[in-house]
């Protein structure tokens with residue numbers, strides 16, 4: 001369990017984290033989302049005592065991280081995506097961490113097995129691929145058999161097999177009643193991995209809800225395709241219904257269910273070639289939530305940039 005109360009971090013005049021309150025509960029995977037610069041990494045660093053709050057506090061299993069007698073046994077963290085550049089083997093790297101934290105040697109072999117590193121455990125860490133480096137970081141985070149796991153962008157740079165593996169791993173970890181806080185910019189992956197989502201924007205919490213609630217907040221629409229789409233669109237025009245033309249023969253309808261649209265088309269004798277109810281995705285919901293929260297925004301759309309390039 002992680003509990004933040006009025007948690008604040010200022011760097012000079014910049015408020016990176018602005019008096020936020022949230023709880024990360026055991027038994028589920030909590031996703032931590034937000035645009036670049038929203039304050040996710042700063043918050044994670046404060047949770048594990050790498051940064052001191054300017055005000056407020058954050059507790060892990062009831063105490064500030066630094067006050068735990070054996071913090072590695074409370075929280076495992078993977079905060080840097082970079083591989084560890086060392087001439088040591090993976091096994092020796094993990095053994096050295098274990099030795100300085102009073103963790104028995106046999107636990108090193110357990111985490112090597114858990115993270116699928118056995119075939120490379122004797123190899124030099126400096127030569128590891130990004131994916132192997134991520135697994136090694138996770139192995140180090142698991143050394144103390146912690147009840148809480150904090151992972152900053154754990155699937156960054158991983159191949160599809162690695163992404164799938166991390167997803168399965170954290171879901172299983174949470175299913176054991178443990179706590180997982182995970183950040184990622186990959187919305188489709190987050191939708192599959194997380195149960196609960198906290199969204200930060202410019203240092204504040206802008207959403208804190210289950211994935212189902214967040215996705216459910218996006219509007220469902222119906223995609224309709226017909227060779228006589230204009231006649232269908234005219235038939236549907238009424239207050240509280242929005243009809244958007246997206247192609248010569250396609251409209252998107254908000255405010256009416258698919259069966260009513262199908263009946264309306266039949267009533268004017270028009271054949272439909274497609275009638276699809278489209279549920280908004282986590283990505284749609286996220287884009288809506290963070291529209292006004294992005295710190296670094298590109299003002300030129302890819303299409304406009306491309307057109308300009310062609311014109312030159």
Ligand SMILES: Nc1ncnc2c1ncn2[C@@H]1O[C@H](COP(=O)(O)OP(=O)(O)OP(=O)(O)O)[C@@H](O)[C@H]1O
Pocket residue numbers: 011014015016034035036037038039040041042043
């Ligand atoms: N050591 C620091 N000194 C000054 N400003 C900092 C420092 N660390 C972070 N910041 C600023 O605080 C804000 C929050 O940064 P943070 O790295 O926590 O965001 P983030 O949500 O993790 O972003 P990203 O998705 O890019 O990793 C940013 O504006 C950043 O520039």
